[in-house]
Amino acid sequence: MRILILALMAMLLSLPARAQDEVHFWHALRGTRGEALQRLVEDFNRTHPGLKVVAEFKGAEQPGANDYAALNRALLESLALGQPPELAQVYENWTPQLIEIQALTPMESFFDQGEGLSAGDLQDFITVFREANKFNGKIWTLPFNKSIYVLYYNKKLLGDIAPPRTFESLRETARLIQARKGVPGLAAEPTVDLFGHYLVAYGGSFVVNDRAVFGGPLGEKGMTYWAGLASDKSTLFAPDAGDRFAAGQAGMYIETTSKLAGLEKKLPDLGVAPLPRGSEEAVQAAGTNLAIFAKTPPAAQKGAWEFVRWVTSPEITARWAEQTGYLPVRVSAARGPAYQAFLKQHPNYAVGLNELSHAVIQPRTPAWESIRGILDDALALSVSGKMAPGQAVERAMALSNEVLSRMQGR
Amino acid sequence: MSARFGWKTALQAFCLGLLLLAPGWCAEQEMALYANGVRVSAPCFVRDGIAYVPAQALAGALGISVQWIADQNVVKINGVPIEGTPLVQDGRVFLPVETLARAADTNVEWDGANRRILLSTRGNNASRPPVAVSTPAPQPAYTPPPPDPYATGAAPQRPVTARGTDPNVVSDPSWIAPGAVPSVAQNLPPNMRTPILDMSLPSPGGPAPNGEYVTNGGGSAMVPIQARSSGDIFVPRAGQNSIFQVTVTNVQAVGNIKEFYKPRAGHKFVVVYLSQQNISNEVQIYTGKFNLQDVSGNTYNGLDNLSNFWLVVLRPQGINFGYIVFELPLESSAASLTLNTVNQPPLVLPLQ
Numbered sequence: 001m002r003i004l005i006l007a008l009m010a011m012l013l014s015l016p017a018r019a020q021d022e023v024h025f026w027h028a029l030r031g032t033r034g035e036a037l038q039r040l041v042e043d044f045n046r047t048h049p050g051l052k053v054v055a056e057f058k059g060a061e062q063p064g065a066n067d068y069a070a071l072n073r074a075l076l077e078s079l080a081l082g083q084p085p086e087l088a089q090v091y092e093n094w095t096p097q098l099i100e101i102q103a104l105t106p107m108e109s110f111f112d113q114g115e116g117l118s119a120g121d122l123q124d125f126i127t128v129f130r131e132a133n134k135f136n137g138k139i140w141t142l143p144f145n146k147s148i149y150v151l152y153y154n155k156k157l158l159g160d161i162a163p164p165r166t167f168e169s170l171r172e173t174a175r176l177i178q179a180r181k182g183v184p185g186l187a188a189e190p191t192v193d194l195f196g197h198y199l200v201a202y203g204g205s206f207v208v209n210d211r212a213v214f215g216g217p218l219g220e221k222g223m224t225y226w227a228g229l230a231s232d233k234s235t236l237f238a239p240d241a242g243d244r245f246a247a248g249q250a251g252m253y254i255e256t257t258s259k260l261a262g263l264e265k266k267l268p269d270l271g272v273a274p275l276p277r278g279s280e281e282a283v284q285a286a287g288t289n290l291a292i293f294a295k296t297p298p299a300a301q302k303g304a305w306e307f308v309r310w311v312t313s314p315e316i317t318a319r320w321a322e323q324t325g326y327l328p329v330r331v332s333a334a335r336g337p338a339y340q341a342f343l344k345q346h347p348n349y350a351v352g353l354n355e356l357s358h359a360v361i362q363p364r365t366p367a368w369e370s371i372r373g374i375l376d377d378a379l380a381l382s383v384s385g386k387m388a389p390g391q392a393v394e395r396a397m398a399l400s401n402e403v404l405s406r407m408q409g410r
Numbered sequence: 411m412s413a414r415f416g417w418k419t420a421l422q423a424f425c426l427g428l429l430l431l432a433p434g435w436c437a438e439q440e441m442a443l444y445a446n447g448v449r450v451s452a453p454c455f456v457r458d459g460i461a462y463v464p465a466q467a468l469a470g471a472l473g474i475s476v477q478w479i480a481d482q483n484v485v486k487i488n489g490v491p492i493e494g495t496p497l498v499q500d501g502r503v504f505l506p507v508e509t510l511a512r513a514a515d516t517n518v519e520w521d522g523a524n525r526r527i528l529l530s531t532r533g534n535n536a537s538r539p540p541v542a543v544s545t546p547a548p549q550p551a552y553t554p555p556p557p558d559p560y561a562t563g564a565a566p567q568r569p570v571t572a573r574g575t576d577p578n579v580v581s582d583p584s585w586i587a588p589g590a591v592p593s594v595a596q597n598l599p600p601n602m603r604t605p606i607l608d609m610s611l612p613s614p615g616g617p618a619p620n621g622e623y624v625t626n627g628g629g630s631a632m633v634p635i636q637a638r639s640s641g642d643i644f645v646p647r648a649g650q651n652s653i654f655q656v657t658v659t660n661v662q663a664v665g666n667i668k669e670f671y672k673p674r675a676g677h678k679f680v681v682v683y684l685s686q687q688n689i690s691n692e693v694q695i696y697t698g699k700f701n702l703q704d705v706s707g708n709t710y711n712g713l714d715n716l717s718n719f720w721l722v723v724l725r726p727q728g729i730n731f732g733y734i735v736f737e738l739p740l741e742s743s744a745a746s747l748t749l750n751t752v753n754q755p756p757l758v759l760p761l762q
Contacts, residue, residue, distance in 0.1 A: 060714060060715075064715065065713070065714050065715050066714040066715040069714040069715070069720065069721075070714065072720070072721055073699070073721050076695055076696045076697075076721055076723065077696045077752070079695050079696065080694075080695040080696035080752050081696075081752060097722060097723040100693075100723065101693060101695055101723055103695075190668065190670065237670075238670060239670050239671065366722045366723070367722075369720035369722075370718060370719075370720050370722075370730070370732055373717075373718025373720065373732060374609070374718065376668075376718070377609075377668070377718070380668035380669070380670075384668070384669050399609060402607055402731075403731070406607060406728070406729040406730075406731065407722060407724070407728050407729065407730060408725065408728060409688060409724060409725030409726050409727040409728025409729075
């Protein structure tokens with residue numbers, strides 16, 4: 001018996017020691033954004049002796065693959081094995097399941113620890129982002145790399161043509177650019193988000209009370225709109241739309257502000273305009289939040305919290321925004337003199353910020369990622385003319401409702 | 411209780427019975443086709459008093475190879491040309507059930523009471539599947555732990571915006587089509603009949619340039635380019651361990667995805683449509699990773715950015731479904747799909 005205990009102890013001692021305060025931060029940011037994150041982490045470690053954050057890229061092995069799918073997989077696998085990281089990026093639609101399996105320590109449980117976060121600080125978070133991190137009245141996560149969709153345009157190609165302000169004029173403008181310059185007026189990645197832009201701008205929603213509600217007359221109208229742009233030949237739908245726009249081969253491009261820093265480097269004549277409006281102003285926001293994982297060493301969780309508090313502080317979130325094109329997550333950061341001075345120098349960055357007054361968060365149901373794929377297919381079928389837009393939307397509705405009901409189990 | 415006959419007698423009764431129907435496609439609710447106990451969803455029909463059955467659709471279930479040489483309009487079963495001329499409708503090859511039964515050494519039974527054609531390989535005991543759809547055995551109740559943050563109403567899709575209002579209002583949800591889900595028939599053995607969920611689109615079919623029969627699928631964002639060597643209609647199949655049931659509802663070889671995504675030179679995409687159900691009584695946090703084995707024994711990982719099979723935590727009875735895209739050499743074909751999870755041996759599903 002004694003020998004057995006000694007043997008067990010020897011086994012335990014031979015396991016690699018894990019620094020109790022080391023914070024493993026799993027993320028899916030690569031390229032410009034990954035480099036900016038690494039600089040941020042190094043700054044934190046330098047200014048916080050005794051704490052150590054290790055940024056670990058858990059995106060896909062190959063560039064161009066789905067980095068967040070890889071991160072999601074890595075997180076779920078680590079949780080099943082009982083070896084989660086202390087800190088990770090999570091989308092709002094991942095969080096409910098993580099709460100359900102008791103994988104997270106609620107962020108608000110740290111608010112009274114260390115330097116903490118006051119009620120005033122919490123109010124300082126941009127409302128739409130703060131509320132998106134609230135589940136059952138509790139703040140479980142905090143916003144990190146948040147962005148919003150804008151209309152990028154090539155000033156040189158547009159010349160005296162004004163950037164469009166409505167979806168009707170977007171189509172006209174795309175035709176005009178095509179006619180004058182012989183290049184696609186608009187370039188866009190053919191994804192669910194295009195469908196979503198029109199949907200939310202006309203007051204629609206994707207999912208309400210666990211039912212898909214994006215179809216019907218509005219869904220058909222929206223899908224028909226994008227199919228119409230494709231049949232005009234004024235719009236290029238392609239996975240590499242961003243590269244083509246950056247190379248000056250398209251007049252306009254719809255993407256989030258997260259691509260801003262990268263695009264500015266490649267396209268000196270870059271202009272940014274608000275996303276066109278429909279019957280109302282409503283623009284989809286994007287990006288992830290930070291979550292602290294339970295069942296990790298308490299000292300490391302506390303270290304993770306120190307990092308979250310620091311990285312979402314007005315000064316650091318503003319710096320993060322300047323370096324990446326993501327939006328500052330604090331009102332005082334956006335209004336602060338330093339960021340305002342930056343905006344004067346870089347007016348393109350102000351456009352997304354101004355859209356935050358009417359930002360919309362995509363569904364927070366765990367079925368959302370599957371529904372995204374279903375609607376990606378519906379959009380591809382519609383813009384390629386292989387299926388009538390109305391039929392494609394209704395098919396997507398039926399499949400989405402099946403996902404919503406079947407995934408829940410009992 | 412319907413009588414059992416030899417195949418000749420059965421066919422006579424069968425054809426006689428069907429003559430009373432109007433000629434043309436047999437409506438699914440009027441007559442069903444079973445092969446070795448598995449329901450085959452492809453249509454059959456009666457012409458001039460002869461019952462025709464879809465040859466390729468039966469290939470998988472009967473364990474035979476069916477090849478159609480398009481330019482000669484000749485069908486080979488197990489490599490042997492059959493007598494007579496096949497009928498081709500909408501790209502599908504039909505044979506008189508008698509011809510097929512003889513060439514494939516198969517028993518035929520006409521179950522008049524239930525209006526079913528039952529084909530079975532000699533010695534197969536599964537020729538007479540139960541008529542009633544079985545319901546899953548009752549399992550101990552599972553209560554999800556509170557709180558349930560994505561329960562009804564808890565997670566508005568448009569949460570409170572900076573405008574301070576929740577615009578999350580639907581005035582009239584009545585146009586939501588109830589249960590209008592494209593799905594394949596419930597043609598699995600009764601013990602595997604969980605709901606079949608399938609994202610693939612119906613196929614126009616049609617002969618391929620190389621004279622082989624084009625596999626099903628296509629007419630969609632994904633266009634098939636190459637036939638499997640035999641059998642046109644993929645017969646859904648399922649496998650399970652103590653935790654998961656995996657059902658593959660369709661497999662398609664395609665030349666591109668959504669027209670935009672092309673495989674590397676000398677390659678094709680293989681799309682596997684599947685569902686995965688948690689049949690245990692525990693919540694499953696990690697549902698595992700699927701990979702594909704080809705006929706040469708090579709293993710392939712799925713391409714996440716082209717697939718739609720997002721990993722989620724699965725509660726008991728919860729089902730995830732979608733499709734996974736693999737990239738295979740043109741000359742190769744899918745042999746099996748394997749699910750690798752933690753703490754479970756791999757679950758292997760043959761695809762051929």
